[in-house]
Amino acid sequence: MASDHTRSAILAAAERLYADRGFGDVTLRDIVAEANVNLAAVNYHFGSKDELIAELFVTRSIATNRERLRELKAAEEQGGGRAPIEVILRALVGPTLRGCLGPENQRSTAARFMIRASIESVPPIRRIKNREIDHLRKFAGAMRRSLPDRSDVEIYWGLNFALAMAHHTIRESERLTKLSEGKCDLDDVEDVVARVVSVATMALTAGKAAKAPARALARDAG
């Protein structure tokens, strides 16, 4: 490969545009204009538009997941195979929140692209996304080890709510700022992380009689 220059220029431009404007209204012509390359270059280097998107997503997906798992593994090792639930949750939502919030110029294009991908669900991405389940299962496993007296159902709901709060806060950050007239400071990322982790922790550790009357205690006595 003589020069990857064109190839990586396309990748960078595409990621930036998709992150900013979404998949819906970014055309190949927008991308090649931003990258200062010829229109045919995309098909020459990637085969098709979908393959370009897929490569972008796979690359970032692997990187993000590795980052999260690194934090998780470190925490579990330090705790002798069992990490505090707060630390697990922090490893789950921290990297994404840090990448997508905070002062404008510090936001990672990569993370913003991943958020787009998790929202818009364009075909080439949807096809790949099922693997993410396996990734989440690892977190579910760590959470189970951390809270052995909790049923699987509670674990999964807690996981779901943690991701919900993180993603929704990112996605609707503008609206929250506007609604609260700036009182909710989304630039203070560590505060946001702490809030999400705190609420998710409460969801997972609150008294068992929180809601399900007599239903849940039967089958799962880990």
Place this chain on the structure above:
Amino acid sequence: MASDHTRSAILAAAERLYADRGFGDVTLRDIVAEANVNLAAVNYHFGSKDELIAELFVTRSIATNRERLRELKAAEEQGGGRAPIEVILRALVGPTLRGCLGPENQRSTAARFMIRASIESVPPIRRIKNREIDHLRKFAGAMRRSLPDRSDVEIYWGLNFALAMAHHTIRESERLTKLSEGKCDLDDVEDVVARVVSVATMALTAGKAAKAPARALARDAG
């Protein structure tokens, strides 16, 4: 005028298709095929595709908000101007959850359409959506009356998290079912509502030291 038949057939078909497949890949030709009307009928009756979408969204938006506010108002009147926080939250997330989850055949097309609209953010909708802020402010007001010792910041974060859990659960319901291998039963809508309300309530009523270290624990779950 003479016969609204064509007009309402288009509205119904469009809503159904948008709810099922999103705005991205539903064309006017898909809509008119589903509605069994001529292609030109859309432009004749609505002016343009965007105006069709806008009318759909405005209609549903008004209906949903009226439903939520009705529940809220009833609760506040019954409590003499101050409703329990759980009831307020239930009025906020209940209608949407009930419309979008539960047994397949009971799901409201209207609610599913609104979820799509809240996710995909197509131009004609984005333009209208800002009014939703005023609607949410009414809920923030009720929450403030219900929890007078809470700061505005806490109120807004609680509101944000409640919506986050409701919307995310709807949007990722398939994934949660798969991840939990069916253990999380999303057809049991009232259980889902109870879980969301319960966690959001904890977020709003937990020990005031929420902002401090992540170690704050709260056993006062209602």
Place this chain on the structure above:
DNA sequence: TTGCAATTCAAACAGTTGTATGAAACTATC
């Protein structure tokens, strides 16, 4: 240099999109 493959480029292609047109088919009023 010559020769050859890799890369770039302008241009065109085939398909789809939302929209516009003008004639036909209705509907109701007189």
Place this chain on the structure above:
DNA sequence: GATAGTTTCATACAACTGTTTGAATTGCAA
């Protein structure tokens, strides 16, 4: 039953999409 107004229809249109093509250009080895 003729007329005027509304609604439907087949069809065409212009703009845009991703993709392909084949010629020009580049880079590098012999």
